[in-house]
Amino acid sequence: MLGERNLGQSLLGQIGNKKLGIGTIDGSGAARWNRRTGQEALTGTYGCLGFDLLTFRDRLMFFRGEKLMSRRSSRPSLILPLLLTLFYSLFAAAQAKPVDAEGHQWWQHAVFYEIYPRSFADSNNDGVGDLNGISSKMSYLHELGVDAIWITPCYPSPQVDFGYDVADYRNIDPMYGNLTDFDHMVAEGRKNHVRIILDFVPNHTSDQHPWFQDSKSSRTAPHRDWYIWRDGKAPGQPPNNWISIFGGSAWTLDPTTKQFYYHFFYAQQPDLNWRNPAVEEVMLDTTRWWYKRGVSGFRLDAVDTLFEDPALHDNPVLPGTNKQGDPNMENKNNTNFSEVHEELQKLRKVADESEAVLIGETWTSNVAELDRYYGQGGNELQMPMDFMFTTVDKLSPPEFRRQIAAVDGAHGWPVFVIGNHDIVRSYNRYGDGKNNDAIARLMGAFYLTLRGTPIMYYGEEIGMENNDPTRKEDVKDPIGRTGWPEEKGRDGERTPMQWDIAPNAGFSKKDPWLSVPPSYRTHNVATESKDPNSVLNLYKKVLALRHTNEALLEGSYTALNEDDPNVMSYLRSYKGKAVLVALNMSATAQKAIFNLSRQGFDQTTLKTLIASPEASATGNEVTLEPFGLLIADVN
Numbered sequence: 033m034l035g036e037r038n039l040g041q042s043l044l045g046q047i048g049n050k051k052l053g054i055g056t057i058d059g060s061g062a063a064r065w066n067r068r069t070g071q072e073a074l075t076g077t078y079g080c081l082g083f084d085l086l087t088f089r090d091r092l093m094f095f096r097g098e099k100l101m102s103r104r105s106s107r108p109s110l111i112l113p114l115l116l117t118l119f120y121s122l123f124a125a126a127q128a129k130p131v132d133a134e135g136h137q138w139w140q141h142a143v144f145y146e147i148y149p150r151s152f153a154d155s156n157n158d159g160v161g162d163l164n165g166i167s168s169k170m171s172y173l174h175e176l177g178v179d180a181i182w183i184t185p186c187y188p189s190p191q192v193d194f195g196y197d198v199a200d201y202r203n204i205d206p207m208y209g210n211l212t213d214f215d216h217m218v219a220e221g222r223k224n225h226v227r228i229i230l231d232f233v234p235n236h237t238s239d240q241h242p243w244f245q246d247s248k249s250s251r252t253a254p255h256r257d258w259y260i261w262r263d264g265k266a267p268g269q270p271p272n273n274w275i276s277i278f279g280g281s282a283w284t285l286d287p288t289t290k291q292f293y294y295h296f297f298y299a300q301q302p303d304l305n306w307r308n309p310a311v312e313e314v315m316l317d318t319t320r321w322w323y324k325r326g327v328s329g330f331r332l333d334a335v336d337t338l339f340e341d342p343a344l345h346d347n348p349v350l351p352g353t354n355k356q357g358d359p360n361m362e363n364k365n366n367t368n369f370s371e372v373h374e375e376l377q378k379l380r381k382v383a384d385e386s387e388a389v390l391i392g393e394t395w396t397s398n399v400a401e402l403d404r405y406y407g408q409g410g411n412e413l414q415m416p417m418d419f420m421f422t423t424v425d426k427l428s429p430p431e432f433r434r435q436i437a438a439v440d441g442a443h444g445w446p447v448f449v450i451g452n453h454d455i456v457r458s459y460n461r462y463g464d465g466k467n468n469d470a471i472a473r474l475m476g477a478f479y480l481t482l483r484g485t486p487i488m489y490y491g492e493e494i495g496m497e498n499n500d501p502t503r504k505e506d507v508k509d510p511i512g513r514t515g516w517p518e519e520k521g522r523d524g525e526r527t528p529m530q531w532d533i534a535p536n537a538g539f540s541k542k543d544p545w546l547s548v549p550p551s552y553r554t555h556n557v558a559t560e561s562k563d564p565n566s567v568l569n570l571y572k573k574v575l576a577l578r579h580t581n582e583a584l585l586e587g588s589y590t591a592l593n594e595d596d597p598n599v600m601s602y603l604r605s606y607k608g609k610a611v612l613v614a615l616n617m618s619a620t621a622q623k624a625i626f627n628l629s630r631q632g633f634d635q636t637t638l639k640t641l642i643a644s645p646e647a648s649a650t651g652n653e654v655t656l657e658p659f660g661l662l663i664a665d666v667n
């Protein structure tokens with residue numbers, strides 16, 4: 033899916049795809065590319081613009097779409113792209129170490145688990161979670177069936193946006209520990225076969241970062257151009273109409289130098305200027321620094337906001353206002369620039385040096401958009417998250433089938449999530465208020481058996497629920513404070529992990545930064561460990577199965593009984609072996625009959641592997657209680 037892009041980006045895409053292409057350039061300087069169905073090559077003809085790719089720097093400028101109109105020559109030189117193609121393909125081949133006969137990489141067999149470090153485990157009882165707390169829970173994570181943990185930002189930070197305002201990219205906030213604690217956590221992880229994934233926040237720093245402190249000190253400071261500074265339209269008027277997603281103008285006037293700086297998020301989170309090569313270089317090198325320290329990858333924060341229109345055109349205003357009371361607008365001129373993909377390719381090259389994985393916070397509205405994040409020939413993110421799955425907010429087999437089929441047909445490996453630190457917990461979103469535990473087990477049996485890599489959210493495995501603040505003065509999340517009461521913020525899904533029945537759910541001896549919901553008395557690790565039918569034990573069983581069963585690890589996905597409005601069922605098959613998953617998404621008992629002759633199983637006999645208490649399989653027939661589930665071997 034190429035669509036309309038600027039010339040530079042399409043070129044880089046071609047190199048990544050190991051193909052050469054020719055396109056046409058329209059009057060606006062954009063290139064329109066076509067891909068012939070059934071052929072990987074791009075076709076078309078150049079207009080008056082050509083290029084001679086002589087130096088790396090020139091190439092960079094070209095890829096960035098800069099100076100596009102100033103570089104003219106009679107015809108394109110294709111030799112350098114060819115050589116680069118060869119180089120990149122050899123490089124990629126040298127880096128990829130498959131873990132199976134299918135050529136899968138480690139992250140394709142792994143189960144990921146997101147940890148909000150403030151809320152996971154508090155080793156020193158100050159009410160806030162920390163790295164030593166995480167280290168102490170590595171054996172829990174391993175026994176659960178987790179292979180990698182993604183820790184949301186734990187760098188030094190004034191915590192205006194709970195760590196997403198980074199003041200030093202190469203250190204640990206004292207609240208969470210220090211670099212020695214970090215190294216200890218990596219070592220404990222290795223002992224327990226749990227890899228560490230950190231959060232990388234490339235779009236902006238904290239306003240307390242030394243780069244910004246220097247940048248704002250004078251118009252000629254060395255770091256001035258590391259951020260985006262502009263004069264106002266008129267005295268006291270910001271440079272344009274862009275809005276911060278945390279409310280108000282995206283521009284703040286600095287009284288010392290009398291210019292405005294740009295911030296897509298909070299005013300304390302100034303955007304870095306990614307058009308400055310020095311910024312790019314130091315950020316790429318920061319990822320390398322962490323890989324050398326034992327990190328196995330990064331989750332990239334808000335990548336779609338990396339670039340802005342250098343001419344700062346106003347965004348189109350839409351009718352109405354948002355939850356912050358600002359006019360609705362289309363963020364056309366400050367998000368989703370094609371240059372984002374070029375940076376992802378560069379980050380990926382550094383990641384490949386260490387067999388690391390890049391996970392994307394990729395909010396997309398369709399699979400074509402998601403597909404672009406994998407890159408041409410898979411040269412960008414290995415794991416862009418499919419958040420469209422989380423938009424199916426009701427237990428609807430037809431909607432889930434549509435969504436899974438679309439993602440299964442994308443050009444990369446699917447990544448499934450049902451919750452994270454920005455979304456109301458899945459327990460509440462899918463729960464009906466009466467059968468929430470059964471539904472939590474159903475959802476676990478569902479997304480953990482799909483073809484792709486799941487990213488769990490801490491506490492999901494014990495059926496943790498949202499605990500939203502009821503008074504404005506209790507709200508910690510900035511968007512909850514500015515948007516109250518309509519927007520209560522994200523505190524509710526970030527409460528402390530529930531370990532046992534001790535006060536504060538055993539998270540801390542001191543009252544924690546956010547309180548646990550009363551349901552911690554029944555929904556905690558210690559209590560659920562003893563109950564064979566708990567949400568926790570269902571998760572453990574499913575995770576154990578998906579680590580050992582070849583059909584679940586390697587198999588294709590085929591939707592079954594696609595007209596059934598109540599039972600979601602599918603087959604995962606690999607080399608003549610198959611696992612069938614049947615999930616009753618309704619509040620009434622259901623029967624499902626499976627004819628798998630088209631899938632190569634003439635006499636279907638289902639052998640139950642995992643089932644809810646009242647579910648059973650006889651021959652090719654499955655009986656399920658309300659919200660019941662059954663996972664079976666097909667013979």
Ligand SMILES: [Ca+2]
Nearest residue numbers: 154160161162
């Ligand atoms: Ca602590």
Ligand SMILES: [Ca+2]
Nearest residue numbers: 303337338339
């Ligand atoms: Ca930006």
